[in-house]
Amino acid sequence: MAKPSHATWGGRFSAGPAELMLRFSESVSFDRRLAPFDIQGSQAHAAMLAHVGLITERERAAIHRGLAAIGREIAAGQFTWDTRLEDVHMNIEQALTKRVPAAAKLHTARSRNDQVATDMRLFFKYACAELQAGIRGAQRALLGLAEANRDVLIPGYTHLQRAQPVLFAHHLLAWMEMLDRDHGRLGDVAERANWCPLGAGAIAGTTLPIDREFTARALGFVDAKGRPRVTRNSMDTVADRDLFLDFAAAGAVFGVHLSRIAEDLILWASAEFRFVDLPDAFCTGSSLMPQKKNPDSCELLRGKAARLQGNLQTLLTLAKGLPLTYNRDLQEDKPPVFDTFDQALVCAEVLAGTLAGLRVRADQCAAAVADPALLATDLADYLVERGVPFREAHHAVGAVVRLAEKAGVALDRLPTADVLAVHPGFGADWATVFDLRRAMAKRRGTGMPGPAQVARQLAHWRRELR
Numbered sequence: 001m002a003k004p005s006h007a008t009w010g011g012r013f014s015a016g017p018a019e020l021m022l023r024f025s026e027s028v029s030f031d032r033r034l035a036p037f038d039i040q041g042s043q044a045h046a047a048m049l050a051h052v053g054l055i056t057e058r059e060r061a062a063i064h065r066g067l068a069a070i071g072r073e074i075a076a077g078q079f080t081w082d083t084r085l086e087d088v089h090m091n092i093e094q095a096l097t098k099r100v101p102a103a104a105k106l107h108t109a110r111s112r113n114d115q116v117a118t119d120m121r122l123f124f125k126y127a128c129a130e131l132q133a134g135i136r137g138a139q140r141a142l143l144g145l146a147e148a149n150r151d152v153l154i155p156g157y158t159h160l161q162r163a164q165p166v167l168f169a170h171h172l173l174a175w176m177e178m179l180d181r182d183h184g185r186l187g188d189v190a191e192r193a194n195w196c197p198l199g200a201g202a203i204a205g206t207t208l209p210i211d212r213e214f215t216a217r218a219l220g221f222v223d224a225k226g227r228p229r230v231t232r233n234s235m236d237t238v239a240d241r242d243l244f245l246d247f248a249a250a251g252a253v254f255g256v257h258l259s260r261i262a263e264d265l266i267l268w269a270s271a272e273f274r275f276v277d278l279p280d281a282f283c284t285g286s287s288l289m290p291q292k293k294n295p296d297s298c299e300l301l302r303g304k305a306a307r308l309q310g311n312l313q314t315l316l317t318l319a320k321g322l323p324l325t326y327n328r329d330l331q332e333d334k335p336p337v338f339d340t341f342d343q344a345l346v347c348a349e350v351l352a353g354t355l356a357g358l359r360v361r362a363d364q365c366a367a368a369v370a371d372p373a374l375l376a377t378d379l380a381d382y383l384v385e386r387g388v389p390f391r392e393a394h395h396a397v398g399a400v401v402r403l404a405e406k407a408g409v410a411l412d413r414l415p416t417a418d419v420l421a422v423h424p425g426f427g428a429d430w431a432t433v434f435d436l437r438r439a440m441a442k443r444r445g446t447g448m449p450g451p452a453q454v455a456r457q458l459a460h461w462r463r464e465l466r
């Protein structure tokens with residue numbers, strides 16, 4: 001049954017928590033990964049305490065050394081975590097207390113509420129940078145694939161129906177833009193994380209003469225000019241979980257992008273499309289059907305997107321309806337965040353690997369894009385250039401398409417006389433629009449899929465991803 005409390009807060013309790021409660025309430029099993037940030041935060045806090053004279057320089061040095069030693073033990077896997085000490089903060093503080101008498105002064109003017117907020121802000125800055133690097137890796141693989149296949153044309157699709165021809169590289173560069181927005185969103189999250197919570201205390205700061213700006217500077221919570229950034233309201237500081245939502249939202253949107261890219265790849269790798277061969281190293285076979293090669297990496301990317309969305313939903317639900325300020329519910333904010341980080345990072349790596357090993361079937365792409373019907377819009381534009389209003393041109397070309405369908409011939413094989421009979425705007429040269437290279441070259445405006453534009457965009461990404 002209940003024993004005396006091991007916890008740092010045990011003073012007012014005559015008995016410790018039940019074993020069941022300890023198991024239920026511990027978080028060290030998942031928040032121990034905050035240890036490097038917790039140690040960094042405590043070292044900066046101790047430095048500030050010494051700076052304002054609340055501890056001596058000797059005490060600061062002893063705390064600093066003790067924390068560094070604990071950090072090394074944790075990194076080496078030699079530290080004994082104790083779930084009875086609840087969380088990462090109390091585990092480290094107690095371990096320090098056993099080695100360094102001055103440790104008893106470390107928690108001066110600090111609460112676990114501003115401590116955990118600090119740990120998480122340091123974590124978010126780190127996690128965003130890691131994910132951004134992962135996304136850059138996927139973008140580089142994408143650029144390599146686009147450059148290696150710069151002349152390949154495929155049909156672009158709307159409603160999953162063949163619409164108009166595009167350079168394969170143009171399709172890949174659409175993914176590039178999506179990934180780049182994910183990269184940017186993570187940069188925004190890191191920027192928002194860049195405010196120091198320490199000094200907010202449990203809810204209402206402290207009566208002690210601390211120097212919050214000193215701590216902020218020591219932890220790198222500074223603006224572009226090196227000026228310290230400290231949070232402005234102590235209650236908001238310990239209650240705020242917006243960053244968790246922003247980070248998970250960036251992860252969820254990244255997941256949506258991964259899923260859409262994966263879906264394109266799955267379609268392209270199918271026997272119905274055969275535009276690409278996925279690398280064996282990222283596919284698996286069937287235990288029953290010997291001929292199968294399944295696009296598992298892509299399917300898992302699509303599946304992980306559900307998980308990334310779920311993490312955001314968990315956090316939204318967790319935060320809604322909580323009264324200010326800290327409530328213990330908020331301890332549940334960490335698993336979804338860590339999961340989003342871990343899954344998004346491995347997804348970026350898997351996407352890079354899958355793209356790097358992709359083989360494009362140029363012959364199949366050429367066959368798919370050869371259908372002259374893909375240039376029906378160009379035929380309408382031809383009429384427009386000859387003075388026909390677009391709505392009328394659209395209608396006339398529709399009639400030509402119907403004619404070809406009825407005759408069972410390709411659009412560009414209709415007898416010229418039949419086409420001229422449909423609308424007086426058509427001339428003897430009507431079929432020149434079906435020259436695919438010419439049609440692509442005409443799509444030369446910014447953002448269009450013609451070769452000159454795509455070359456410009458590729459050059460842009462080569463510079464950007466250097």
Ligand code: ARG
Nearest residue numbers: 027087112113116326330331
């Ligand atoms: N493990 C706790 C959490 O992550 C640390 C903060 C505890 N604060 C408190 N008032 N019990 O939420």
